[in-house]
Amino acid sequence: MDKVLISQVGFSTMHKVVTVDMEKDILSANRKLADQNQALLDEHGIRAFDFLGAIGSGKTLIIERLIDKLKGDGKRCAAIAGDVAGDDDYRRFSAHGVAAENISTGKECHLDAHMVDHALERLPLDDLDYVFVENVGNLVCPVDFPLGSHKRVVVISVTEGDDMVRKHPAIFAFSDVVVINKVDLADAMEVDPDSLATDARRTNPNAKVVIMNARQGKGIDDLAEALGL
Amino acid sequence: MHEFSVMSQIVDAIMEEAKKREASKIEGVTIELGEFTMLGEEQMRFSFEVLSKGTMMEDATLVFRTTDGEIECECGFRGGMSPSDDAAHGSTLILECPKCGGAAAIVGGRECVIRDIRMVVPDV
Structure with missing residues (x-):
């Protein structure tokens, strides 16, 4: 709701200068749309998860692994792939035989609730149990734009270094699950996954931390449990 | 960006x-x-x-x-977040409650x- 009142008046002959008091929260428009997205998902009994994380941290592969696991349990999944350009992730999801939507943001560095709303419109919501949303690879901008999912997962990998949490605290503070991926490469990278986990727990004591090696499928069950699947 | x-x-x-x-x-x-x-x-x-x-x-x-x-904790704390103990990352966002060490939530x-x-x- 925007509150408007005129508080200060200065005069000239034909014109006057006024200060118009506003209370317009620019980011709240996205939050409202996000709430609408969640209401739409709830109406259809769908649980949605969005995946955030750096470029190359393993977001797509982790979602693919979850899709395979859930399909094996007889659940119906869909995925929304957000990228600046191309449809590589969309094609990877489609190859698993699930409904998928592609969002090419063009120049935007993040998905917003409006783009996800349109993608949801194109998905067969009546026939789904779970929707996975993969955001654009970016640890900064998506923080300010919730999408309406039920849980937010942030994925980092040991190949990005041992200071990722301390460098990007906000995205960890605003996520429900933190995945530390590619731990099979920890020795080669000389990065201790435990120190990443400690930083993550301190930044967000509410978050569940999951240690993974998605390539070999390790930790998928822990992630599924953290997501309540 | x-x-x-x-x-x-x-x-x-x-x-x-x-x-x-x-x-x-x-x-x-x-x-x-x-x-x-x-x-x-x-x-x-x-x-x-x-x-x-x-x-x-x-x-x-x-x-x-x-x-x-502003963060808020079940222990009753409401206020600013814990200071980082790492000088190089001075403005690190930490949701650990500065009073009880529990899990605080962001309220503002x-x-x-x-x-x-x-x-x-x-x-x-």
Whole structure:
């Protein structure tokens, strides 16, 4: 709701200068749309998860692994792939035989609730149990734009270094699950996954931390449990 | 990077208000940025410069204020977050409750609000 009142008046002959008091929260428009997205998902009994994380941290592969696991349990999944350009992730999801939507943001560095709303419109919501949303690879901008999912997962990998949490605290503070991926490469990278986990727990004591090696499928069950699947 | 898209929404909102009041010029705008948003003032100013060029808000003075972030814990604590013990990352966001060490939640500091607009309007 925007509150408007005129508080200060200065005069000239034909014109006057006024200060118009506003209370317009620019980011709240996205939050409202996000709430609408969640209401739409709830109406259809769908649980949605969005995946955030750096470029190359393993977001797509982790979602693919979850899709395979859930399909094996007889659940119906869909995925929304957000990228600046191309449809590589969309094609990877489609190859698993699930409904998928592609969002090419063009120049935007993040998905917003409006783009996800349109993608949801194109998905067969009546026939789904779970929707996975993969955001654009970016640890900064998506923080300010919730999408309406039920849980937010942030994925980092040991190949990005041992200071990722301390460098990007906000995205960890605003996520429900933190995945530390590619731990099979920890020795080669000389990065201790435990120190990443400690930083993550301190930044967000509410978050569940999951240690993974998605390539070999390790930790998928822990992630599924953290997501309540 | 997303400052440009946020600022273009701000410019649209200012323009809408200006049209409603038949303003001929925007002299100043006050914007409040929450401490926990990922919006940088310098990038916001640069985006405004680009977006306002050739419009009635070209010469407007932008004033930015920071809204303090606030966290709340079940133990009853409400206030600022724990200071980081790592000097190199001085502004690290930590949700560990500074009082009891439990898990606090963010209750303020996520806003980007247009607080006021100073504009020249017809004197009727």
